[in-house]
Amino acid sequence: MKNLPYLTESNIRQFIEQALLEDVGPGDYSSLSSIPAQQQGQAQLLVKEDGILAGLVLAEKIFHQFDPTLKVEILKEDGTLVKAGDIGLTVKGAATSILTTERLVLNCMQRMSGIATKTHQLNxxxxxxxxxxxxxxxxxxxxxxxxxxxxxxxxxxxxxxxxxxxxxxxxxxxxxxxxxxxxxxxxxxxxxxxxxxxxxxxxxxxxxxxxxxxxxxxxxxxxxxxxxxxxxxxxxxxxxxxxxxxxxxxxxxxxxxxxxxxxxxxxxxxxxxxxxxxxxxxxxxx
Missing domain, CATH: 3.20.20.70 (Aldolase class I)
Structure with a gap:
């Protein structure tokens, strides 16, 4: 990140803020209405096809910006070759927080990983x-x-x-x-x-x-x-x-x-x- 001048903490935080505002708005009513507030959960990021994984650092920042109490463990490095079945990260904490941030994390990582994979192939x-x-x-x-x-x-x-x-x-x-x-x-x-x-x-x-x-x-x-x-x-x-x-x-x-x-x-x-x-x-x- 330090070699990419556009990747400042401020820019990333602003992006996440706007993306959450777009997707969550005043609240994720599906999760808030069906899951008890105190319910804890854990989830893992499952890779379902071979390629270059990208966006793990961003995913961690999304989870933590929405809910600083979430515990994220990154198991792979951004930019590394992965295979179907690999686990990229795990996240533990409030089930509602995991559910609310799930789609933003996936939207970012799926597209970033597709781009990184294509770049690697052409290189x-x-x-x-x-x-x-x-x-x-x-x-x-x-x-x-x-x-x-x-x-x-x-x-x-x-x-x-x-x-x-x-x-x-x-x-x-x-x-x-x-x-x-x-x-x-x-x-x-x-x-x-x-x-x-x-x-x-x-x-x-x-x-x-x-x-x-x-x-x-x-x-x-x-x-x-x-x-x-x-x-x-x-x-x-x-x-x-x-x-x-x-x-x-x-x-x-x-x-x-x-x-x-x-x-x-x-x-x-x-x-x-x-x-x-x-x-x-x-x-x-x-």
Whole structure:
């Protein structure tokens, strides 16, 4: 967590607070009406399919934020490979508290584990290359923090977290600004005037645009957007290591390996967070 600036205790607490407000509201009347307040219980987090488990630390924080008296024992580590039948954690205490927090814990962990598992699988496909797998901003509103956390737990890298922590000049920015040179000059001027120390990445759609970026300079990363393999390989030669290169645009599991073998430094895959199947996990009383 300490290496991920967005994962502050304050941010996590705020997320849990809003999620509980959404799901619990004034009260979990199903549990409050059917279970005696003094009833104690215990439950275990059951993994029902193989994959990378993610969200255990978050689950513990959810339990404790709702009811500090709950006793949570984490039995696996976030980011580790688990098999169907494994137990991720146990929780003991007020039965009503366990029931009320169950769905929020599962919703978070199922999705985070699905993302971490997919990230791990795709990483294995390009482990023989220098390319690093990255996520994008194609995330679920109000759940980005957890989705990007899950990517890291699966062995991937976070791209920029949001619009404020890095400049990315994409095709529409360039077109509205009047071209690559104007976009870069305007950006560097704005950052200087506003005393902002942000990295700049610029998108290129063809070799002519790559050549123009190399001529103008003033950036930190070059994105190669929707280029075929031959064009990407030529762009890698043209840049010659002067700037890190990111491949992006419609990259799938079937094309990922070929893209990585073109020699790029990073590959961003939006599907890591917006086309993922959640892992099957349940919370069972015992």
């Amino acid at each position: 294995n496909l390009i482990s023989h290359t220098k390319a690093k797998l990255m996520d994008t901003r194609k995330t679920t509103p109000n759940f980005r923090m957890m989705e990007k956390w899950a990517v890291v737990l699966g062995g991937g890298l976070n791209h920029r977290y949001a619009l404020y922590d890095m400049v990315m000049l994409k095709d529409n920015h360039i077109d509205f600004a009047g071209g690559i040179e104007k976009a870069i000059h305007s950006t560097t001027k704005y950052l200087k005037e506003n005393k902002l120390k942000l990295k700049i990445e610029i998108e290129t759609r063809n070799l002519e645009e790559v050549a123009e970026v190399l001529r103008v300079g003033g950036i930190d990363y070059i994105m190669l957007d929707n280029m075929d393999y031959a064009t990407m390989r030529e762009a890698v030669k043209m840049v010659g290591g002067r700037y890190p290169l990111e491949a992006s645009g419609g990259i799938t599991e079937s094309t990922l390996k070929d893209v990585a073998e073109c020699g790029v430094d990073f590959i961003s895959v939006g599907a890591l967070t917006h086309q993922v199947k959640s892992m099957d996990i349940s919370l069972k009383a015992f």
